[in-house]
Amino acid sequence: ALPMPSVCDQSTFRPILKQCTSSPSGLRPATSHQRPTGGGTTNTTTSKPAGDPDRLRRAGELARELKVSAKQLRSWLVLTLSDLKNALTQTEDVLKKMAEAQRRADSEAQTMRSLYQKEALERRTLYNKLLELQGNVRVFCRCRNITRPGTTSCLDQYDQQEVTLIHKNTRKKFFFDKVYGPISTQEEVFAGMVPLITSCADGYNVCILAYGQTGSGKTFTMMGTKDKPGVNVRWVGPDSVTFWGSGCTQISMLEIYNDTLNDLLAKNPTASSTLDIRVQGKFVSVPGLTHVEVRTEDDIINVMDTGEKNRKMAATKMNIHSSRSHLLVALEVCGNDSLSGESTRGTLTLGDLAGSERISRTEAEGPRLVEAAAINKSLTALGQVFAALKSNALHVPFRNCKLTHLLQPSLSGDAKCCVFVNVSPEAKDEVETLSTLQFGSSIRHVALGKATKNLTPTKGNKTK
Numbered sequence: 001a002l003p004m005p006s007v008c009d010q011s012t013f014r015p016i017l018k019q020c021t022s023s024p025s026g027l028r029p030a031t032s033h034q035r036p037t038g039g040g041t042t043n044t045t046t047s048k049p050a051g052d053p054d055r056l057r058r059a060g061e062l063a064r065e066l067k068v069s070a071k072q073l074r075s076w077l078v079l080t081l082s083d084l085k086n087a088l089t090q091t092e093d094v095l096k097k098m099a100e101a102q103r104r105a106d107s108e109a110q111t112m113r114s115l116y117q118k119e120a121l122e123r124r125t126l127y128n129k130l131l132e133l134q135g136n137v138r139v140f141c142r143c144r145n146i147t148r149p150g151t152t153s154c155l156d157q158y159d160q161q162e163v164t165l166i167h168k169n170t171r172k173k174f175f176f177d178k179v180y181g182p183i184s185t186q187e188e189v190f191a192g193m194v195p196l197i198t199s200c201a202d203g204y205n206v207c208i209l210a211y212g213q214t215g216s217g218k219t220f221t222m223m224g225t226k227d228k229p230g231v232n233v234r235w236v237g238p239d240s241v242t243f244w245g246s247g248c249t250q251i252s253m254l255e256i257y258n259d260t261l262n263d264l265l266a267k268n269p270t271a272s273s274t275l276d277i278r279v280q281g282k283f284v285s286v287p288g289l290t291h292v293e294v295r296t297e298d299d300i301i302n303v304m305d306t307g308e309k310n311r312k313m314a315a316t317k318m319n320i321h322s323s324r325s326h327l328l329v330a331l332e333v334c335g336n337d338s339l340s341g342e343s344t345r346g347t348l349t350l351g352d353l354a355g356s357e358r359i360s361r362t363e364a365e366g367p368r369l370v371e372a373a374a375i376n377k378s379l380t381a382l383g384q385v386f387a388a389l390k391s392n393a394l395h396v397p398f399r400n401c402k403l404t405h406l407l408q409p410s411l412s413g414d415a416k417c418c419v420f421v422n423v424s425p426e427a428k429d430e431v432e433t434l435s436t437l438q439f440g441s442s443i444r445h446v447a448l449g450k451a452t453k454n455l456t457p458t459k460g461n462k463t464k
């Protein structure tokens, strides 16, 4: 904007204005009482007559100055107005450009969003294909160490995919998709689960099951301890929380004892409220099962603690050991991708299966025999399901028991499953229990025949 012309400064006007206002004879025209009257009466005022040439000259000068000032003011106003007009036009241009840039940015963001969506979908599809190539059902082995001093270990050797056990002077080899040795940590075991957790975050059903004899480390692998949490807790921890975005989770916990379902999160879990399974198309649900909404790691740990306590309480009341029932924790996870705005829904089922040890008829009788028969039936049914899946059988016998029926959505279609075979090297019949496994040919059983020399069982030292 133009600076105001100097003539308009107050310093210029002040003396002129002063003259005009302070003196009655300034620029003001003389009033009638100041003029000499026609009757010859003498005017008492001492001021000079209005027609005083000095004053007239001064007034003339002031009028000229005012005229110049008015002219300057007018031209200053004109210039300022034109400046304002220019500035307005420029602002309009800038606004137009900004609107155009905004429109372009919006359209670019839209393009990027759809590209991201496409890429995310492609990543999910490729990742799923990769997992399918590795096997929708994978079988891992975890050997625990010897805990009882003086006990001989049946673990002869192991490597990345192979475990050799000794039984009655005979070596038997078992092959797995991956083997975790006695010194494997909870972190290492969970790292192997991360691809499955990612798959669940991508919207697929996933189940992780721990199989093995009582004391072989199933609960340690799944639940773990406070210092060494297992898969059940780690999936939501800081290592994996990035998978889930701002999703929410519903958790339910049930146990299957003697082929009956008990809700472990029910308000009154000891009243054995038997639940049933309902099938609607591809959906398998348990009407009446309690679902609790959880958001944080602490929520999940608290809910699982409650479920575990209820499980122990129910077991004590029924005079059974909790390892004689299957525990299934189901997490319905909905993940939100804030970038693409897409949401996914998958179920993560975590199962701690009943002990797979064989109970000889002499040891088990009455309720224990019924219990052993129910466990044997359900684990055999699980093996048959895996065998049918492996051989692409037309019929997969999911409905042979409640365990396999409940696991159906996690074992069919594009679901992923991982079975942890927990091996206890001090268990007497470990070779027999592993030999009878029917988890498809993922577990290939190779008998090496009689050992040529007297075998000294070793403590699972890694040999190649």
Ligand SMILES: Nc1ncnc2c1ncn2[C@@H]1O[C@H](COP(=O)(O)OP(=O)(O)OP(=O)(O)O)[C@@H](O)[C@H]1O
Residues within 6 Å of the ligand: 143, 144, 145, 182, 212, 213, 214, 215, 216, 217, 218, 219, 220, 221, 225, 322, 323, 354, 355, 422
């Ligand atoms: N890999 C391991 N490292 C350290 N401790 C372990 C390991 N595996 C198991 N344990 C410990 O051994 C004990 C028995 O393990 P755990 O309870 O997990 O066995 P389980 O197969 O679940 O038995 P159950 O069928 O009775 O529930 C626990 O005290 C557990 O902390």
